[in-house]
Amino acid sequence: MSAEISDLYRSLTVVADGVEVTRPELVRRRADRRARIRVASTAVAVVVLLGGVAVGGRLAFSADGSAPLPPPADTPGPLPTGPALRPSPSVSPTLSASPTPPDSTSGGRPPASTTGPAVPRTPTSIPDRAFFSLAAANERGLESWTKSEVLPKLCAANYPSDSAVVQRRGRFLAYKRPESPAESVPDGSYRHTITIYRAGRADDVLRELRQAVRDCPVQKLSDGTRTWRQRLLASGEYGDESVLFEMRSPYPDGMSEPGAEEVRLVRAVRIGDVVTVLWEQGWEHTTAERARVDADSRRAVAAIESWLD
Template sequence: MSAELSDLYRSLTVVADGVEIAHPELVRRHADRRARVQVAGSAVAVAVLLGGVAAGGRLAFSADGSAPLPPPAGTPASPPPTGSALPPSPSPSAPPSASTASPTPSRATPSGTRSPEPTGAVTAPPPTSIPDRAFFVLAAANRTGLESTAAGPVLPALCGARYPSESAVVQRRARSLAYKRPETRVGSVPDGSYRHSITIYRPGRADDALRELRQAVRACPEQRMPDDTRTWRQRLLDPGAYGDESVLFELRAPYPQGMGDPGADEVRLVRAVRVDDVVTVLWEQGWEYTAAERAQVDADSRRAVAAIEKWLG
């Protein structure tokens, strides 16, 4: 230290009334420490400035439409301030749907994937007309070629019975056809004939028709026919398995004098079969006092039902 500076400090000591002044060496050490602090503060400021520049560059990169850089690994996301409400993030707009119908339900398949759930079978509307194909065709050995669509009753009279289900008839068609037994030569007199009818009822009414027919047979165990002096007896028989349900009954009376085998009866058979809302009736009417044979009527009844079921599909 120079002599002038030492003299100056001694003078200040005298002027300060005895107050002790820090030694020059101590003052220099304080000055050196302050300088180091200033240098460190400058370095921190430079680092902060560089960080701000980097952040600004990153923000500028995001503003150009590119994805922002991710935060450093291990940096936790800052939670929003307590009580603050952040606006919900807008969800991506979905393209407009071509249809507003609800999606078809799905079900799991064995592979674990999902497949559309079946919507179920579509119920066909009830028929309103009867095509020719709804009528059965006789077996080749039974055909005579004799057939007619002339009007007439489709059931025998049963003590004047009335059928309320007639008000539910949608359409009815009927025909008459003659048949022969296989052993009868072509061109000979037929062995019998049928009155065959098909009736469409309104939904839920066809079973009423069969119920009413059973009641009519039970209520008429015997009767006299117009223009016939004989007494006819009616009774229900085991109908067998035909269609959804069926009714079978017979009409029986002694042969007129001189007709048929002595002591034998003339027999007519009537079978009504329901398939859904359709009822087909096969009424065996004979031919010149012949008697119906159950085996023949059964076989032709099966043909009649098969034709109905094929038509209704």
């Protein structure tokens, strides 16, 4: 702008109607700022237009199949075409991973042993150590080997399992109570037998015995002097399985208090293919005591288990 015009503006710097006229320097600066804004806006529009033309040209160019377009910067590239990479298996901090053999059918577990534990064989003979010993306080010193009856007569019972007997041994054993003097008459006695049966037949013995007791609830001795009543009792846990039954009969006249009964107890226990029978027979009409028979039954089972181990 010429100097004369500048001087003219200065001379016109007056207040008209209370409003000051803008100075020429401010007018010039405002005109320059508007010019710069117009230039920047024009440049941005040109850049956007050129970018659109370039992208459109590439799309048209690639449509002819002559050259592929590179993917945008934020688009994941194609997956590799080489051998597939598998992620490493995660391993629990408390468990260690172990590979499964190709021919394994057990899910990585080691195959079961083909031999396994030895199956116990059925014994063929009964040694003396298979029989139990009385507690020292009950020892009476009266013992003998016998081949007498294994069980009391139960009406007309018979036992087909007897055909499977491999060997049988028995003994007679007298005992006393701890408080009885050593030289006194015994307080009771046992007929104790051990029988080996062919493999798989010993369980028939207890089944047949249970049925024999059920079939013979009452029987009279052959001489007709006494009548006995039989019944099964809860045997408890002895060996693999066991049977306990009692026999009851009123005492003969004059042998005890009126109404008193003589009691006999019989327990059969199976341990594998072996059956032991403890038949308490008393001594001169004494009565069997359940606690005593239970204790000696446990001793009998322990002796047989020790022999079979």
